[in-house]
Amino acid sequence: MSTKFMQISGFAAAIVAIQIFTQITDSSFHLTQLTMTAYYSLLVIGLCMLIGYAGQISLGHAGFFAIGGYISAFLTTHNLTSIKGKPLIALLSKFGLLVEGKDLYGGGLLAFQPWVACIIAVCTVLIVAYIIGGPVLKLKGHYLAMATLGFGIIVYRIVLGTAGLGAADGISGVPGFTILPGVTIGGSGSGKIMNYYVAWGILIVGITLLLNLISSRVGRALSAIHGAEDAAEAMGIPTANYKLKVFVLSAGFAAVAGVFLTHYNGSIGPSEASVMKSVRYVAIVAIGGMTSLWGAVFMSLILNYFSLRGSFGTYDDAVFGVILILIMLFAPDGLIRTQVLGDLKSFFKRSDSKEATL
Amino acid sequence: MELLLQYIVAGITYGTIYAIVAIGFNIIYNTTGIINFAQGEFVMLGGMTAFTLKEYMPLPVAIICAVVITMIIGALIEIVFIRWLHKPSVLRMIIITIGLSILIRETALHIWGEGVTALPYFTGTSVTSVNLGGVFISPQVFWAVGISSIVVILLGIFFNFTLLGKQMRACSANREAARLCGISTQNMVTFSFMLSAAIGALGGCIVSPITYISYDSGSQLAIKGFTVAILGGLGNSTAAVAAAMILGILESFSIWALPAAYKDVVSIAIMLIILFVKPSGLFGNAAAARLKEY
Numbered sequence: 001m002s003t004k005f006m007q008i009s010g011f012a013a014a015i016v017a018i019q020i021f022t023q024i025t026d027s028s029f030h031l032t033q034l035t036m037t038a039y040y041s042l043l044v045i046g047l048c049m050l051i052g053y054a055g056q057i058s059l060g061h062a063g064f065f066a067i068g069g070y071i072s073a074f075l076t077t078h079n080l081t082s083i084k085g086k087p088l089i090a091l092l093s094k095f096g097l098l099v100e101g102k103d104l105y106g107g108g109l110l111a112f113q114p115w116v117a118c119i120i121a122v123c124t125v126l127i128v129a130y131i132i133g134g135p136v137l138k139l140k141g142h143y144l145a146m147a148t149l150g151f152g153i154i155v156y157r158i159v160l161g162t163a164g165l166g167a168a169d170g171i172s173g174v175p176g177f178t179i180l181p182g183v184t185i186g187g188s189g190s191g192k193i194m195n196y197y198v199a200w201g202i203l204i205v206g207i208t209l210l211l212n213l214i215s216s217r218v219g220r221a222l223s224a225i226h227g228a229e230d231a232a233e234a235m236g237i238p239t240a241n242y243k244l245k246v247f248v249l250s251a252g253f254a255a256v257a258g259v260f261l262t263h264y265n266g267s268i269g270p271s272e273a274s275v276m277k278s279v280r281y282v283a284i285v286a287i288g289g290m291t292s293l294w295g296a297v298f299m300s301l302i303l304n305y306f307s308l309r310g311s312f313g314t315y316d317d318a319v320f321g322v323i324l325i326l327i328m329l330f331a332p333d334g335l336i337r338t339q340v341l342g343d344l345k346s347f348f349k350r351s352d353s354k355e356a357t358l
Numbered sequence: 359m360e361l362l363l364q365y366i367v368a369g370i371t372y373g374t375i376y377a378i379v380a381i382g383f384n385i386i387y388n389t390t391g392i393i394n395f396a397q398g399e400f401v402m403l404g405g406m407t408a409f410t411l412k413e414y415m416p417l418p419v420a421i422i423c424a425v426v427i428t429m430i431i432g433a434l435i436e437i438v439f440i441r442w443l444h445k446p447s448v449l450r451m452i453i454i455t456i457g458l459s460i461l462i463r464e465t466a467l468h469i470w471g472e473g474v475t476a477l478p479y480f481t482g483t484s485v486t487s488v489n490l491g492g493v494f495i496s497p498q499v500f501w502a503v504g505i506s507s508i509v510v511i512l513l514g515i516f517f518n519f520t521l522l523g524k525q526m527r528a529c530s531a532n533r534e535a536a537r538l539c540g541i542s543t544q545n546m547v548t549f550s551f552m553l554s555a556a557i558g559a560l561g562g563c564i565v566s567p568i569t570y571i572s573y574d575s576g577s578q579l580a581i582k583g584f585t586v587a588i589l590g591g592l593g594n595s596t597a598a599v600a601a602a603m604i605l606g607i608l609e610s611f612s613i614w615a616l617p618a619a620y621k622d623v624v625s626i627a628i629m630l631i632i633l634f635v636k637p638s639g640l641f642g643n644a645a646a647a648r649l650k651e652y
Binding site: 057059135136138139140141142143145146147149150151153154157158160161162275276279282283286314315317318320321322324325328329332 | 393439443446447448449450452453454456457458459460461463464465467468577581584588617619620622623626627629630633634637
């Protein structure tokens with residue numbers, strides 16, 4: 001049996017164990033945060049692929065997450081009743097793409113089916129990522145960081161400033177998303193355990209996909225790009241092409257996470273698009289060890305969970321800032337992968353040798 | 359016509375602020391090759407500290423003290439977090455300075471709270487204005503433009519005619535060579551942090567009466583300052599001033615065409631376009647830019 005299979009089944013077993021533990025200790029309220037954590041982790045592993053394996057930083061991934069979430073939320077809540085008679089709407093309705101329901105005040109509500117909205121949302125994000133990825137990924141270092149940061153801020157400003165998207169309040173009343181008969185992603189109390197398994201199941205699918213990608217020809221090409229881009233190019237690897245593909249892939253992961261989490265929460269707000277969120281995701285990838293998918297998943301599980309539980313109180317952002325600095329100063333290869341002792345040794349050795357040269 | 363001029367004046371006012379932040383970026387970039395993502399936080403710290411200090415002393419003294427305090431903070435940041443790193447990668451420096459900016463911002467939040475603060479107008483009040491050919495200009499605008507111009511001139515003199523300034527330039531031209539000439543490159547880096555912190559803080563004090571300052575003003579200013587620095591060509595402070603005026607005026611005209619909420623979108627979109635089309639900047643030399651490491 002391959003190690004990959006062992007790792008994934010071990011992880012799945014841990015997920016089941018956590019659920020059983022909460023069942024026994026009668027603390028199933030933890031499952032809500034754990035479910036949300038799973039969706040955030042989906043974004044994080046996509047970003048890990050981009051930063052760790054392709055070596056390209058992105059400070060705008062919350063933007064992709066928000067675009068996905070917002071499009072899905074908008075389409076499933078925007079009432080089309082008033083323009084019901086229009087041929088386009090009638091056509092959409094005929095193909096079963098729309099769903100009728102009741103709004104908060106009992107009036108008629110005609111909106112898109114969640115699965116239609118989901119497909120539109122993810123496709124839009126993929127297209128956006130493809131369009132901006134071309135020019136953005138030509139940039140390096142500071143310029144790349146600033147360009148992606150700029151993209152994130154633009155998305156944030158737009159969702160914050162557009163009245164149709166709820167401005168500062170965001171969009172609420174997003175319906176549940178029935179992905180299979182009887183399986184609904186939504187915040188209704190009864191499906192808590194099911195939602196937990198769906199979320200982590202989706203994450204496991206994502207991890208499996210990426211693990212396979214890493215150990216394939218593409219993964220080896222990516223690590224070559226990360227090591228030395230010019231050398232990789234000289235070896236005949238189409239570096240620009242690979243970088244763009246990974247960028248689009250990771251944006252897709254962010255979009256899927258955004259769509260599902262929005263349906264799960266029943267709402268989305270502009271804070272999901274904020275720069276601090278993007279920085280947070282980068283922080284988690286960095287702490288997880290950049291090139292370690294499992295490290296990223298593990299750190300995402302811990303940090304997102306405690307952050308969502310509110311354990312850090314008003315110091316929430318500060319905690320991420322401090323962690324980011326400490327990790328980058330003392331263990332730039334991440335916490336999970338480094339042998340702490342050896343690292344300390346080399347740290348002191350380095351400062352010794354530095355003093356010697358001065 | 360008068361409206362047009364009024365927009366231009368508003369643009370120049372914002373332009374001065376952006377120019378100051380951009381100059382701060384450039385000073386550190388020139389000596390270290392780092393973009394200090396925490397540059398905007400220096401502006402915020404300056405404005406906030408002066409606001410607190412003015413309770414206990416006259417305004418000019420409070421501003422000077424705020425500038426000195428921010429300068430010391432800048433020096434401490436460099437000494438504690440950056441000085442001892444051995445050839446850090448660009449990615450590592452980006453993440454560290456982002457972390458620092460979060461840390462400073464959160465500290466400010468816990469010290470000053472979420473409220474907005476504003477220093478009093480240096481002369482007159484918020485409603486005083488000078489009528490200049492039909493255009494009404496707040497005296498604070500003159501202060502902002504005047505002080506910024508003096509800062510730019512002083513910086514020019516400092517970098518061209520003083521020993522310390524020349525040493526810092528030598529450092530940016532060639533670190534190894536500067537070191538061989540007996541210049542302490544590490545101290546020069548500390549100086550550059552102090553200088554850019556001081557300029558940022560001064561900028562914060564000047565703009566505080568016009569734009570108000572709160573704990574989270576820094577990052578917005580930083581991205582504008584960076585846009586301007588890029589627009590003028592990274593490292594070129596004179597061009598940055600020109601670029602700042604262009605951006606300020608464009609931004610103030612954008613309110614005509616778009617809702618004010620999208621003002622930031624316009625300037626960031628300009629930054630992205632410049633990055634995509636001509637990363638060496640409007641006034642930069644593409645061939646020279648290629649030789650620098652990013």
